[in-house]
Amino acid sequence: MSVNRRTHGSKPRHPNRNASSRAAAPARRSQSERRQHTRQALLDAALNQLADGISFDQLSLRRVARAAGVVPAAFYRHFASMEELALVLVQESVRTLRAMLREAREGGLPPERMIARSVEILVSHVREHRRHFAFIADARSSSNMVLRHTIRNEIRLFASELATDLARFPVLRDWTTADLQMLAGLFVDTMIVAIDAMLESPASALSIAGDAGDATSEIAAQTEKRLRLIALAVPSWRSQA
Amino acid sequence: MSVNRRTHGSKPRHPNRNASSRAAAPARRSQSERRQHTRQALLDAALNQLADGISFDQLSLRRVARAAGVVPAAFYRHFASMEELALVLVQESVRTLRAMLREAREGGLPPERMIARSVEILVSHVREHRRHFAFIADARSSSNMVLRHTIRNEIRLFASELATDLARFPVLRDWTTADLQMLAGLFVDTMIVAIDAMLESPASALSIAGDAGDATSEIAAQTEKRLRLIALAVPSWRSQA
DNA sequence: CAAGTTAGTGTACGACTGTTCACTAAGTAT
DNA sequence: ATACTTAGTGAACAGTCGTACACTAACTTG
Numbered sequence: 001m002s003v004n005r006r007t008h009g010s011k012p013r014h015p016n017r018n019a020s021s022r023a024a025a026p027a028r029r030s031q032s033e034r035r036q037h038t039r040q041a042l043l044d045a046a047l048n049q050l051a052d053g054i055s056f057d058q059l060s061l062r063r064v065a066r067a068a069g070v071v072p073a074a075f076y077r078h079f080a081s082m083e084e085l086a087l088v089l090v091q092e093s094v095r096t097l098r099a100m101l102r103e104a105r106e107g108g109l110p111p112e113r114m115i116a117r118s119v120e121i122l123v124s125h126v127r128e129h130r131r132h133f134a135f136i137a138d139a140r141s142s143s144n145m146v147l148r149h150t151i152r153n154e155i156r157l158f159a160s161e162l163a164t165d166l167a168r169f170p171v172l173r174d175w176t177t178a179d180l181q182m183l184a185g186l187f188v189d190t191m192i193v194a195i196d197a198m199l200e201s202p203a204s205a206l207s208i209a210g211d212a213g214d215a216t217s218e219i220a221a222q223t224e225k226r227l228r229l230i231a232l233a234v235p236s237w238r239s240q241a
Numbered sequence: 242m243s244v245n246r247r248t249h250g251s252k253p254r255h256p257n258r259n260a261s262s263r264a265a266a267p268a269r270r271s272q273s274e275r276r277q278h279t280r281q282a283l284l285d286a287a288l289n290q291l292a293d294g295i296s297f298d299q300l301s302l303r304r305v306a307r308a309a310g311v312v313p314a315a316f317y318r319h320f321a322s323m324e325e326l327a328l329v330l331v332q333e334s335v336r337t338l339r340a341m342l343r344e345a346r347e348g349g350l351p352p353e354r355m356i357a358r359s360v361e362i363l364v365s366h367v368r369e370h371r372r373h374f375a376f377i378a379d380a381r382s383s384s385n386m387v388l389r390h391t392i393r394n395e396i397r398l399f400a401s402e403l404a405t406d407l408a409r410f411p412v413l414r415d416w417t418t419a420d421l422q423m424l425a426g427l428f429v430d431t432m433i434v435a436i437d438a439m440l441e442s443p444a445s446a447l448s449i450a451g452d453a454g455d456a457t458s459e460i461a462a463q464t465e466k467r468l469r470l471i472a473l474a475v476p477s478w479r480s481q482a
Numbered sequence: 483c484a485a486g487t488t489a490g491t492g493t494a495c496g497a498c499t500g501t502t503c504a505c506t507a508a509g510t511a512t
Numbered sequence: 513a514t515a516c517t518t519a520g521t522g523a524a525c526a527g528t529c530g531t532a533c534a535c536t537a538a539c540t541t542g
Contacts, residue, residue, distance in 0.1 A: 034490095057296065189434045275519070317502095
């Protein structure tokens with residue numbers, strides 16, 4: 001029924017080499033190199049858009065393709081859907097999260113400097129991997145259920161890991177597992193609130209070594225207070241029911 | 242330049258009287274009654290869609306109009322944009338929030354039953370005004386900046402109100418204002434986490450008076466624990482820097 | 483070198499969006 | 513009864529979206 005379309009004249013074949021987010025010209029590359037290059041360009045493009053305040057919900061396949069300097073149809077050579085791309089980003093971002101936990105765990109162990117140190121680590125990680133945190137924060141309330149549940153689950157897992165770390169502290173030796181989970185959950189949620197707040201101020205690039213005026217250090221101070229308050233309650237906790 | 246369009250034959254003028262969310266047939270009403278009726282239908286339609294898991298970002302003007310049983314253009318007779326409609330919903334929802342705070346404040350005053358009571362009030366309010374809370378939760382991370390900042394500001398205000406309430410407690414008599422704000426903020430954010438969690442389980446209508454199995458009561462228990470832990474820290478808090 | 487595979491292209495489609503416009507029926511005021 | 517006002521209509525617009533398709537240049541394999 002359908003006629004032959006595209007009788008195909010003699011227009012230039014590859015006219016658009018003006019993509020903004022691609023790196024240097026690809027030149028001649030092996031096919032698999034070429035493949036991985038655009039794949040990464042798509043992931044990067046998505047991550048950058050996300051960091052620029054565009055939520056995942058309004059981030060369309062076409063936008064990503066455009067930002068990666070590629071035609072929409074080419075997207076499908078790498079991902080079946082935006083959801084699939086997002087799930088890759090989840091793994092990538094979760095790795096950042098775990099690295100943060102590891103750094104906090106392995107650092108020196110002054111007993112009460114611990115909280116201040118943790119907040120410092122949080123702040124520096126958000127600063128250095130802003131795109132990952134922005135993605136996580138955004139994906140938490142995405143309208144894509146698979147994505148949302150996946151990320152929430154990863155956060156639950158993260159809290160669980162923290163709980164087992166906490167179990168090693170002498171003060172927490174005989175807490176029940178449920179109570180430890182509760183404590184870890186409270187810590188994690190408090191930090192998520194902090195992350196959200198930090199991401200709210202767009203640039204954050206104007207901190208001059210010190211912590212003057214900067215909105216981020218304000219948030220850091222507030223968060224440290226909160227965590228210190230919570231920690232203060234630990235010795236007097238009785239499980240009760 | 243533009244020709245006269247719509248030569249206008251003789252088709253039936255008002256053919257679609259099959260809207261689902263409109264109440265009984267409007268019949269003959271005064272013009273202002275009619276106006277307010279559809280206005281409310283638009284607000285209700287939006288609120289219902291929101292409660293059905295459609296985020297504000299994907300909630301289009303056309304969807305709202307359709308659900309309200311009205312043609313898209315009619316929307317503009319009542320709101321200049323979806324943002325304007327949303328801001329009306331903010332006010333409406335904030336009223337629910339204040340009512341909740343009032344109820345918690347005015348209730349009887351057993352000194353340590355207070356937290357349990359507050360959580361009860363929270364749960365019952367979320368159950369009874371689910372749509373408002375769903376809207377607030379959603380609007381907090383909307384991509385519309387005006388809406389997002391408005392709602393975040395209202396929440397900050399809410400926390401501030403709670404702080405002045407807390408100031409009346411003898412234990413908190415000589416806390417600094419900043420510390421009170423910190424404490425109130427921690428309480429409020431903990432409750433927001435609880436609200437998010439409650440809204441995650443879709444129905445919640447199947448609670449059988451008691452608190453068996455129900456996901457909501459699980460969340461309530463967890464939240465109560467968190468708040469109790471925080472409260473426990475209060476007596477030993479020293480401001481420090 | 484020849485044949486095969488494949489990453490990326492260009493075009494088209496149907497669906498949905500916000501916004502505009504001329505219009506009309508019905509309620510209101512004179 | 514007349515003229516005025518207005519809530520709601522229906523059609524059209526320009527734009528974006530996801531997806532499908534035939535195609536080709538370039539790399540890879542034999």
